[in-house]
Amino acid sequence: MTISVLVACYNAAQYVHSAIDSVVSQTCDDFEIVVVDDGSTDSSGDVLSRITDRRLRVISQANGGASRARNRAFAASSGKFVLYLDADDLMGPKHLESLMSRVKDEPRCVALSQWSRFYLSPTEAAFPARPTDQDLPAVDWIVRDWANARPMTQPGMFLIPRALVDEHGGWDERLSLIDDFEFFARILSRSAGVRFAPEARLLYRSGLPASLSGRRSRKAIESAHLSLMLGTQHLLDAEDSPRTRKVCANVLQDFEYTYYPDHPDLCASMRARVTELGGSQLEPDGPPGFHKLRPFTGWKLARHVQRLAERRGWNGAARASDG
Numbered sequence: 001m002t003i004s005v006l007v008a009c010y011n012a013a014q015y016v017h018s019a020i021d022s023v024v025s026q027t028c029d030d031f032e033i034v035v036v037d038d039g040s041t042d043s044s045g046d047v048l049s050r051i052t053d054r055r056l057r058v059i060s061q062a063n064g065g066a067s068r069a070r071n072r073a074f075a076a077s078s079g080k081f082v083l084y085l086d087a088d089d090l091m092g093p094k095h096l097e098s099l100m101s102r103v104k105d106e107p108r109c110v111a112l113s114q115w116s117r118f119y120l121s122p123t124e125a126a127f128p129a130r131p132t133d134q135d136l137p138a139v140d141w142i143v144r145d146w147a148n149a150r151p152m153t154q155p156g157m158f159l160i161p162r163a164l165v166d167e168h169g170g171w172d173e174r175l176s177l178i179d180d181f182e183f184f185a186r187i188l189s190r191s192a193g194v195r196f197a198p199e200a201r202l203l204y205r206s207g208l209p210a211s212l213s214g215r216r217s218r219k220a221i222e223s224a225h226l227s228l229m230l231g232t233q234h235l236l237d238a239e240d241s242p243r244t245r246k247v248c249a250n251v252l253q254d255f256e257y258t259y260y261p262d263h264p265d266l267c268a269s270m271r272a273r274v275t276e277l278g279g280s281q282l283e284p285d286g287p288p289g290f291h292k293l294r295p296f297t298g299w300k301l302a303r304h305v306q307r308l309a310e311r312r313g314w315n316g317a318a319r320a321s322d323g
Helices: 016-024 044-049 066-075 095-103 138-145 162-168 179-189 218-238 242-259 264-276 288-297 299-311
Strands: 003-009 031-038 056-061 081-086 110-118 158-161 194-205
Touching: 003 016, 003 066, 003 095, 016 031, 016 044, 016 081, 031 044, 031 066, 044 056, 056 066, 066 179, 081 095, 081 162, 095 110, 095 158, 095 194, 138 179, 138 218, 138 242, 158 162, 158 179, 162 179, 179 218, 218 242, 218 264, 242 264, 288 299
Parallel strands: 003 031, 003 081, 031 056, 110 194
Antiparallel strands: 081 158, 110 158
16 A cells, blocks of 8 residues: 555544545545544544445544544554545645655655645635745755744645654644644654645635634643644754754744733743744734734733733724724
8 A cells, every 4th residue: 555544533524525535536546544533523423434435444433632543543554655634624636646756756755735725615725836835855844834933734735654654753642732733843854855746736624613712722722832842843953053943933932922911831931942042033913903002012012902802802902003
């Protein structure tokens, strides 16, 4: 078996059949699909049971989170290359064939696809060109991907040699929020490089209803903190230089910009690490009112005003100073 497509499924009954169909419809045939139903409470199990393709295997387990489900799928698979597909995403028809064509003769490299968002229909996907859409040494690719301090890594973008996961470990099961940041920083930084497959296309489903409270819970924020700390260290282990320290500092600084004034201990930890790395020049992000207040109050007080407005449900939240 050449490729294993590994899917963690939790309450994705509305989308998982389409995701599997997009794999079954690939222009290549040498693959298996391993889906782990991670304790779904909707009809995901029933949907999966009605798919009869011989290449599909479904494993059920008690809910343990996406990282554990992906590791279970990996352990049950046999492909020389693996691709982790989210249960609500889609592949273009040439996705696997195109990715495989780029790494079949370079088995220590990771293949990379294009990707695009869609909300209601896959026809919305536009596949914008990105600075990372090219062949690059591993560290160069990560530095370029992290340049704006807010990288977007979709698991289905990457075809990974199985040997890299065997040697450097699977998904960190302590992590939930942004678990992919740590995993791909670890795997990519230890690869022989990234190879871009322009005809490979991942369609990333966006705008799904999600538990905002869950993503802002203490456990979720702790996961983001740990993932960022570990992921940036993976890059520094591969190359500790002015350019890698700069992008790592900016990525970590964005954590404080995002979560301040909540979780002061985690923000302080990030601030200390940013200082160790030589400081950051990253500017904070925020809505228009935040940016109007910031020159007069500083970003921290402007963020306090923004958060207060959000909690009180003021539509002008950060338009408080738009006056």
